[in-house]
Structure formats: structure tokens, C-alpha cells
Amino acid sequence: MTKITLDRRELLAPLFPDKDNWLFVSGLAGSSKDAAGLTNDGPNLFTMAGCMGSAVATGLGMALSAPEKQVAVITGDGELQMGLGSLNTVATQAPANLTIVCIDNGTHGETGGQEGHTAQRTNLGMIAQGSGIPSVKEITSADQIADAHDFIRNQPGPRFLWCRVLPGDPTAFKRNLNPAECRIAFRNAYLGR
Secondary structure (H helix, E strand, C coil), rough: CCCCEEEEEHHHHHHCCCCCHHHEEEEHHHHHHHHHHHHCCCCEEEECCCCCCCHHHHHHHHHHCCCCEEEEEEEEEEHHHHHCCCHHHHHCCCCEEEEEEEEEEEEEECCCCEEEHHHCCCHHHHHHHHHHHCCCECCCCCCHHHHHHHHHHHCCCCEEEEEECCCCCCCCCCCCHHHHHHHHHHHHHHHCC
């Protein structure tokens, strides 16, 4: 069994030191807090709320509609598993500008920390590979982040980065939960305003 030592709160900043050059879509809860901490809840972040399983599909649509921009989906293991079929569509559509980062803590943090499927036998990297995603990588420790950074920039897209992290709290960040304000800010970032 692989030893996991990666702290999720130390993951995104070194993966995306050029964060202003990306459009981000985040899944629910912890991944949204981590992404908001990375961007300071910036206008280039579209966070999902109340639509579990939709982050990858939304990121795919964004990547297809803006092929000149780099798009990253930041999602969690539970949220991703609610919409696994979207990985098939990502592979079929094959947008070169799409990166999916799954922050997998093996638990369902929003509902009490119950152990999730990935803590047992489910392998999200194999699922992504089986879906046909051409570039798949797994990391479990901080000393692998530099290689993951290079993977995101150098491997053909779409890319799937499975980040297996320790159970624990996400980045402490209070997000703006006003959907109208967030939508307008993101639209302006998407359009380059």
C-alpha cells in the first residue's frame, strides 16, 4: 500500500505558481476552499455550489469554448465520483487545454468524514486511464509536486492529476457565496476584461 504524506493545503500553490494565467473551476466544499485560497477567491475561479458531480463537465465546456486559455478543474474524490461519466466525454472531446486535479482525501468531509471508496480499492487514476484520458499521474507526497507541475505543463491534454492527500481540513478560506457577483466576475475574467 502506498504511504500518503501529502497535505492538501500545500498542493495548489506550487502546482499553479502562474495562477493568473488559468481559468479554474472547482468542485464542492474542500476543493472550492483550496482553490479560493490559491486565487484569493479571484475572478478567474468559478466555484460550484449545490451541484455535486458537475465540476469536470463544466470545466470541459469551458475548455472547449476557450481553446486559447488554460483551464483547470480542482475537484475532490467524492464530487468526481458523482460524475465519472464526464471523464469519458473529456477523453472523447480531448481538449488539449484542460487539466483535472483531483484532491483525494479518501473521506467524505462534508457529511462527517466517513471513509470513501478511494480509501479502500477504487483507483481514480485507472478510471481516468480507462476512460481514455491520455495523460494521467498520481502523487502522494510533497516531493512529487515539482514533477506534477511539469506534468501539467508538458504532457498532452487533457490531463488528470490524482493527488492523494492526508485526511484533514482544507484551506481555511471564507468564499464569496453570492452567485450573481461570482458569475459576473468570472465572465469578465473569461472574456479577458
